[in-house]
């Protein structure tokens with residue numbers, strides 16, 4: 001389902017760089033420090049990672065190409081992850097889904113789904129239940145297998161719920177319950193006012 005990743009101004013990738021992931025296994029090889037892990041960082045970042053530490057930086061602006069001996073720093077970092085949606089796994093009516101994140105030196109940033117500006121919430125809703133999310137199981141990093149094996153029953157259940165595609169509905173149910181609780185509060189307040197007036 002993952003088709004390609006495009007980076008521009010992201011960490012060590014100053015120039016626009018495209019990685020294609022054809023069917024089968026893709027292996028990335030290169031010397032230490034050549035940017036292999038930056039590719040995984042880009043995937044986590046574009047899917048909404050809010051933690052600079054998890055991207056191996058101190059500050060969120062650390063993802064922007066900081067310049068080298070031969071060229072100046074970039075003004076913005078951009079990453080686009082491209083999914084093949086011909087199987088319809090993602091709840092969007094498009095054969096191909098492009099999710100883009102961009103951040104400027106000023107700190108401003110944006111998310112786009114198929115070139116349309118969206119909120120982070122929309123990106124999360126798009127991928128929820130597919131296993132692609134940053135907290136899901138598609139990105140297995142060092143130590144993660146251990147963490148999964150040692151997870152308590154509740155956390156392990158969450159992994160299975162994501163795999164079964166249930167978590168999308170669970171998130172919707174939680175939101176509906178929060179809304180119901182708010183309505184209930186408003187009703188109670190209304191009841192108080194009616195009592196006062198009567």
Ligand code: ATP
Pocket residue numbers: 010011012013030031032033034035036037038039062063064065066067
């Ligand atoms: P290893 O095999 O040692 O794990 P790697 O191939 O995974 O290495 P990465 O950790 O992905 O390499 O890349 C680190 C490189 O990225 C370093 O050379 C670092 O200077 C560079 N880098 C990180 N952030 C930026 C940035 N904002 N601008 C320019 N270069 C950056």
